[in-house]
Amino acid sequence: MRISTRAVFALTATALTAGTLAACGSDDKDDKDGRNGKNGNQVGAAGPAAGSGPRIKVVATTTQVADFVRNIGGDRVEVTQLIKANASAHEYEATPADLNAIRGAKLVVENGVDMEKAWLPKAIQAAGFKGPVVDTSVGVPLRKGESDEGHEHEHEHGEYDPHIWHNPLNAKVMVSNIAKALTTADGVNAKVYENNLAGYGAKLDALDADTRAKLDTIPAADRKLVTNHDALGYYVDRYRLEFVGSIIPGFDDQAELSGSRIDDVVARIKATGTKAVFAESALPAKTAETIAREAGVKVIAGDDSLYADSLGAPGSAGATYLGSEAHNTDTIVAALRG
The missing domain is CATH 3.40.50.1980 (Nitrogenase molybdenum iron protein domain)
Incomplete structure (x- = not known):
């Protein structure tokens, strides 16, 4: 779950000498329906809007956040997903390839609400990443957890529930934060992100209803x-x-x-x-x-x-x-x- 000090130094040393390691996760392979491809999931009837220029390298922490980035970024982003499908965010440990991907990324996008608190700051430090870390939870109304006796409790994440995506209205806030970050990093394709956000936002509204x-x-x-x-x-x-x-x-x-x-x-x-x-x-x-x-x-x-x-x-x-x-x-x- 946590990256030990010894593991951090070992991973850093390995990543620094592993110039041939691919800076991409296993979920970046293209597939026919675009679920996990680098071109992202389809947005709207015509799919993601097309843009121009080199693709932005983005590291996304959780499976949900990675899916959001692919939908909003479309073919403008190359996504490395740190946590794999059906894996726990609480047990994640950075690999040398993950650190290499973080080092080469334009953006790192996280769920937030302390979901990644136990390991992401250490991984970023080990990778030497100096770019923006996008907290997708900014602006989401947070709920506190309660113990069996009805009292608020603290846990590894802190006192707030980090599972914010299970309300589609919160997901709309998350993808809006992603669109803003992509626009800041790649202003020439701002219209692409705006169009993809509108298309995916409509799908979130439909899901909610x-x-x-x-x-x-x-x-x-x-x-x-x-x-x-x-x-x-x-x-x-x-x-x-x-x-x-x-x-x-x-x-x-x-x-x-x-x-x-x-x-x-x-x-x-x-x-x-x-x-x-x-x-x-x-x-x-x-x-x-x-x-x-x-x-x-x-x-x-x-x-x-x-x-x-x-x-x-x-x-x-x-x-x-x-x-x-x-x-x-x-x-x-x-x-x-x-």
Whole structure:
């Protein structure tokens, strides 16, 4: 999760001598539908607007942020994605290739809200990067987490919930911040970023409306959610669901789990009449399955697992932000209405 001092020096030395290392992540390979290609996801009916000049090298931290940069940057950006699909942001460690990519980037784009606090500053220092670090969370209304007793708690990220993208209106703020940063770095293509922002913003508005319409079909008594960890708070708040609890306490999906915690979650499920326990794509489903069995409710796992901390692999339902959020909503509706 954290880069030790010894690891930082080792990675730095390796990166400085590895001139042949490619400054690009594994997610930069082109594919037919543009999910993970360097040209980004399609925006609008005609796809991303075309620009001119060399492409900007951008390092993006999380899967969601990388997807946003590809959509707004279109064919004007070459994106290196640090955290891979279905991987935890809490366990990330920079590789020599990552440091090399950071060193050669024009921009580094992060989620913010301390999501990357444990490792990004160290990686940037080790790489010797002096350029802008774009915090996509600027302007997003933040929510605080609550402990089991209803008190605010602190955790590895700090006191605010970093999973801001689960509200599409927050995602609109994030992509706007990205568009501003790209325009500042590449003013000659400002119109490209403006057009891509407008096209993708319309898709986010449509996602928000569609999500609300689908979730509104769930009876009020059944709008209860139990997940692997507390990652869907912004989603719950936006769409008026009731968060019964999480298997893993807090916002960190690597937090320790106790036997008493499992007993408490089981008791909550029984007391509230919650219908299902939702596993997450980036976490093992074993504990969720155990809790569901003890509580006598169904567990939603496997291909139906929610995309909470990470987007899915290419070709999966959660390969893009829009796809992951639509999948989550369809899965929740099917489970809670059934």
